[in-house]
Amino acid sequence: MTIQWRLSLAAGIIGVALAGCSTSPAPDTRPTTQTYSSAEQARLAVEDLLQQAAKSQPIQAARLRVQAANILLRMDRKDAALDILKDVELELLPPSLRYEVAQSRARAALDAQQPQQALRYLEFPSDQTYRPSTEQVTRIGELRAEAFRLQNDPISEAFALIDISSHEPDPQLQQQYHDQIWSALRSLSPTQLIGLSQQTGNTYYEQGWFELALIHKQATQLDQLSYAMSEWNTLWESHPARALPPQAGEAVSSEPIIAQRIAVLLPMQGKLTKASAAIREGIMAAYFNEQANGKPVPQLQFIDSTQVSSPDQLRLLIHEQSIDMVIGPLEKPYVSALNNSEPMSIPVLALNYDNTADYSQIYQFGLAAEDEARQAARKAWQDGHRIMLTLVPLTNWGTRVRTAFEEEFSALGGRVADSTRFDKQEDFSQDVSTLLATDKSEARAKQIFKMSNQRIKFEERRRKDVDAIFLSALPGDARQIKPILAFHYAGKLPIYATSHVFAGNPDDKRDRDLNDIQFVDMPWSLAPASDTKRFLAQKRQDTDTRFGRLYALGIDAFKIHPYLNQLAATDGAAVQGETGSLTVDKNKKVVRNMQWAKFRNGSPQLQQPRTVQQ
Structure with missing residues (x-):
């Protein structure tokens, strides 16, 4: 089900029930599922309705003309529908019918690619004694949003959508509104979003949306974005976008991987010992840097991959030691064995690549x-x-x-x-x-x-x-x-x-x-040089060599581990x-x-x- 579905129903395009004659009860302008089997039948129905309208009192005539216009809209005769609706005098109609006529006029104008005319139709005087239904407000809001979109006015479109989405009880429709709001706001520049977020008079819903869009515009890296989103989620705990985030931003809105215990699986014997020692130092440097900046850090457990050397042994270790994540192994055959074994119950970030398989069930990272x-x-x-x-x-x-x-x-x-x-x-x-x-x-x-x-x-x-x-x-x-x-x-x-x-x-x-x-x-x-590299350069003389790049690999393996799922899910x-x-x-x-x-x-x-x- 789409919002366009709702708009079509609101305008009565899908079909109408016809009145039999002028002495019948007042025709109902609400849409039904009745259709016509041929264009000729539809044309005759329109002629009959207009003939009745010519003989009826203003309110009855308005209802009949709305029905005729809706049939013409379904026949894709937009100009003819608009001509019929132009003859309706809104001032003579009761408020409920006034809404119906305004919606039909606006729908016909939008179908004819006349958004400015549609907005004029929707700016009819309100009646203080009449309170429109939620459905009527929603229909008007949807039409206004569509008109602003056709006018390439994303700011006004966002305001219209935020207003109607805040009253929508259906989660499926609310999700669609949120996706449209997000599309409109993401098209704005940082300067425009800053201006919107700083203006006074914003509602709770509007302000939350503007700040959310600004975060995504200003945070160019996922680690920055994740931290800012954590703060937004705390501040805007009751905002609808927190419960139903826009689908285009859902992956980065979700929480990162929280690992309390990480097993670092590296060889401590053999020809890769020196390389694994450099990677380990890089991991520890990143660990201490995060700790110094007040960020929570996991417990690291370094495991010799020449001792825990098979997927089954690793699986047993994960269970016995309550491991939440694995960084490693470094050996290419071990990486291939993991990739071709039964999936692990926790994320694994291997530090080499398995090029033998078309699909990888573990994360792979290296300096290829x-x-x-x-x-x-x-x-x-x-x-x-x-x-x-x-x-x-x-x-x-x-x-x-x-x-x-x-x-x-x-x-x-x-x-x-x-x-x-x-x-x-x-x-x-x-x-x-x-x-x-x-x-x-x-x-x-x-x-x-x-x-x-x-x-x-x-x-x-x-x-x-x-x-x-x-x-x-x-x-x-x-x-x-x-x-x-x-x-x-x-x-x-x-x-x-x-x-x-x-x-x-x-x-x-x-x-x-x-x-x-x-x-x-x-x-x-x-x-x-970053702070982490300067820290290592004080201890090691080889940071600016080809071998020194292994320190960088260790640093990045630790840095990206919380964001792997989000990186994989978000283009x-x-x-x-x-x-x-x-x-x-x-x-x-x-x-x-x-x-x-x-x-x-x-x-x-x-x-x-x-x-x-x-």
Whole structure:
């Protein structure tokens, strides 16, 4: 059932009961389910009603004309219906019938896309001796709201909807009103919402709605929004929007995950011991930062994943220790085992990815280089490049990065013309020459010399069919590759790179050879240091290294754990973290939207994101 359903009934469009003759009892203008089997029958009914109206007293004539107009509206003859209703003199009618005529006039005007005329019809003088029914007030309010919507006046539309929703007893209809209110308010700017929330004379219902919309407009990150919503829920405990939040904002209006006891499942033995120690320190740094800011923190229990090493063992631990949530494991096989086992009874945030399954039943979060490659593909496409080359190391991670870039770029409509994987530094020039096809121009010159036995003037040239290059290389390799690209006439081709090109510590002397390379990296490496990073930097000397990014992973794992369900349920919801702006996709994988920088004079300079023209 929709509100438009109600509007149609209110106007009498669905059908009317016809009076048999002028001596019959006064016709009832209330809508019924009676219909006509043909357009001809409907036309004859209209003629009969108008003939009766011409012979009747004003009140009776008005009722008959309303019936005739309603039939015409159903026949989609809006102009004819309006012409009939224009002849009705409201001043001569009793208040109840006056409401019916005004509604029919307004409905016909709205159907004819004349919202201003509809509003004039609804501004008839009120009768102090007559109290309209709740249903009549609701019908008028719905028509006014629709007229304001057609006039692109969301503020007036919101006021009209808030008024009628505050009197609506039906939860289903109230939910529909709330969704429409939310749509109108969300279209307003922060300045408009501030003005509405500060004006005097707002009702309790209006003020609550304005403050709710303003919170959602000003809080750009889910953690900020969740905190502000907690305060709003306390202050506006009796507000209808608390009991029935708009569906578009329901997920972020709900409470975050409250975990009293969290098990952190990390390996304390084996080759991942050092990495897990850094993640653990990041988790603890975030824990102490939250505690210092007066926020409630859960009890953390660190578990050796080499001892509790199977889903069944973990399930038993959760039961015995009354665990509310698990952060970990880090080992990829363990993550896959969890993802393919029976679902856990509590949320699990794994710190690696299982790429073997199409669907994930646990949350997954890591620092996969593939994320950077996909973001580089999107950035290159947005910058207008359509044909690219890729240059990656001859390693497993180089292959994964190249595949991720090519898949994303191809999905966008671009094409990777060629790809080269490099290995030994002494071969870099040959690798680049092959990629840019400069070796082919040299080979042609040699062939001509061999055939003619004459030396010719020869100028080496690169291929001209590409727009840009995707590069994934460690700093030492990238510092050599960039000048070699220039030597082979590709110095002006834009280069998009992963974070591997940046060591983490600005070095303007060594990195001058990287000038003009654009690369994607996490805020941990590019943005001003947060309080948590400064805290760790006082204890550790490796926070600005590639290894130091593991601290950021631990910090963000702790930071986002309360918001995982909300992130997964709400399109566009994000938490700003050390590893990027974090969202959760439909497969429960945490997606990092990172920052872009460009080397200038040997130092990375943050690039401002492109703004979309409205």
